[in-house]
Ligand SMILES: [Zn+2]
């Protein structure tokens with residue numbers, strides 16, 4: 001599933017669960033550690049909406065995780081939104097909302113560490129091992145984003161064929 005499809009599905013899910021478009025938006029983040037995050041709308045003392053609420057999803061983690069994990073994260077963050085700021089700490093309020101959205105009642109989406117992907121590529125420049133779930137396109141030259149196309153050319157290997165990485 002590509003990012004556009006994920007975004008559309010996330011927004012549909014937000015609206016289904018009653019997060020209204022006037023106050024809640026979807027946003028991509030680039031975090032590699034936090035799969036998702038819920039940022040509450042900010043209403044000042046006069047009742048004026050000063051800042052929209054956001055359900056955020058990590059692009060890098062959506063790339064390496066299955067749709068089931070991504071959906072669970074979306075539902076996890078929506079449960080935070082429904083529980084309100086007091087449900088921020090994965091307390092009873094939040095647990096009750098997990099039943100409504102259908103996510104695993106587990107804290108937390110933040111520490112869903114990516115399971116090792118089938119396709120991996122080590123950057124010889126910085127040593128980072130890049131991971132992919134989807135089969136790499138054999139005609140495409142992949143680069144380490146940090147090191148760029150000159151020093152960071154990487155080649156994805158199928159870990160089911162080569163389970164060792166030195
Ligand atoms: Zn959480």
Ligand SMILES: [Zn+2]
Nearest residue numbers: 123126144147
């Ligand atoms: Zn690199």
